[in-house]
Amino acid sequence: MSQHLETGPETLGGDPTDYVQLLTPEGVRVEHPDYSLDPSPELLRCFYRDMTLTRRIDVEATALQRHGELGIWAQLLGQEAAQIGAARALAPQDFVFPTYREHGVAWVRGVDPLKLLGLFRGSDQGSWDPAEHNFGLYTIVIGAQTLHATGYAMGMQRDGVVGTGDPQRDTAVVAHFGDGASSQGDVNEAFVFAASYQAPVVFFCQNNQWAISEPIERQSRIPLYHRAEGFGFPGVRVDGNDVLATYAVMKQALQRAREGGGPTLIEAYTYRMGAHTTTDDPTRYRLDDDVQRWKLKDPIARVEVLLRRNGYADDEFFARVQQEADGLGAHLREGCRALPDPSPLAGFDRVYAEQTEELAAQRDEYAGYLASFEGAN
Ligand SMILES: Cc1ncc(C[n+]2csc(CCOP(=O)(O)OP(=O)(O)O)c2C)c(N)n1
Numbered sequence: 233m234s235q236h237l238e239t240g241p242e243t244l245g246g247d248p249t250d251y252v253q254l255l256t257p258e259g260v261r262v263e264h265p266d267y268s269l270d271p272s273p274e275l276l277r278c279f280y281r282d283m284t285l286t287r288r289i290d291v292e293a294t295a296l297q298r299h300g301e302l303g304i305w306a307q308l309l310g311q312e313a314a315q316i317g318a319a320r321a322l323a324p325q326d327f328v329f330p331t332y333r334e335h336g337v338a339w340v341r342g343v344d345p346l347k348l349l350g351l352f353r354g355s356d357q358g359s360w361d362p363a364e365h366n367f368g369l370y371t372i373v374i375g376a377q378t379l380h381a382t383g384y385a386m387g388m389q390r391d392g393v394v395g396t397g398d399p400q401r402d403t404a405v406v407a408h409f410g411d412g413a414s415s416q417g418d419v420n421e422a423f424v425f426a427a428s429y430q431a432p433v434v435f436f437c438q439n440n441q442w443a444i445s446e447p448i449e450r451q452s453r454i455p456l457y458h459r460a461e462g463f464g465f466p467g468v469r470v471d472g473n474d475v476l477a478t479y480a481v482m483k484q485a486l487q488r489a490r491e492g493g494g495p496t497l498i499e500a501y502t503y504r505m506g507a508h509t510t511t512d513d514p515t516r517y518r519l520d521d522d523v524q525r526w527k528l529k530d531p532i533a534r535v536e537v538l539l540r541r542n543g544y545a546d547d548e549f550f551a552r553v554q555q556e557a558d559g560l561g562a563h564l565r566e567g568c569r570a571l572p573d574p575s576p577l578a579g580f581d582r583v584y585a586e587q588t589e590e591l592a593a594q595r596d597e598y599a600g601y602l603a604s605f606e607g608a609n
Pocket of ligand 1: 442
């Protein structure tokens, strides 16, 4: 604890506000020389709606876990702008490799949030089809998906869908990971391969300041985005609570990747407002003062101010989104409780794309064993 207090991010991580910002916490638009953006009122309303509904998914799931309906839940509270900005910048053909907290990205990619609940309830082992959404399965082994993403990106190069000049075809790949994962060997190996092959991958790190109870300043002596330079590709830090900035920075990095310009590391500087997961008690290792300070940087409130101040949205719009959120909440509460229990045999179906003889025999044996209990009472 004392080490954290003596050496905050301000000293070890560089100036935390040395980042790309286009919308201040007060809802004021600011310009950045490298990232000009002129978002339509429609896009701004879309950001607000996405973030509000994503937050509601998170709130409902947390409550459902507390009611014993989910085994565990990983909250995203506070990280909505980082995820929605990053996801709205994607082209349909881009492929995303998430970690376990990317509920906002899942939402934008069209994954039914009930499927997220199914995963955390244990009623489904995979839940959604990655090919249907161009959105991979959640990865618990931190950092592993950066290697999967890099390998996939190298595959895109070999498939000839990078740098063709056709915007409908050129493809980029995104790897989401956290500040804690940046210490993993996998992530550093992914950086090496991505740089060597100029792979079309964007490494999107949500630096939410904590790897469970481990503060970022114990993981890195320099700002994380500076690490990219040592691997030979650009790194940029963005205000992760600013959906406009995240969107603009991500758009540029994705474009660069699709055109064959190679990887980029984006460090979205944000804060995990909730616990690491519902099994964690953050009051044991962090100060409430910090949480209160970050509350003032809320990602949704600043977009609401911008919308209202410019007359881009009225009370009716906000009431409508609220109503939609309430409907989504009810859908999740009812839907979660109604999720069917999984078949004990389902695990056998997901091991290989095509069933092997040996596994089929094991499945049959197990089915027979289960059947032996039928009518036992
Ligand atoms: C390879 C591996 N080591 C350890 C863990 C245990 N673990 C789960 S989450 C976590 C911290 C991850 O922190 P970060 O990468 O910052 O992501 P965040 O959870 O904050 O989004 C750790 C160490 C794990 N899942 N995988």
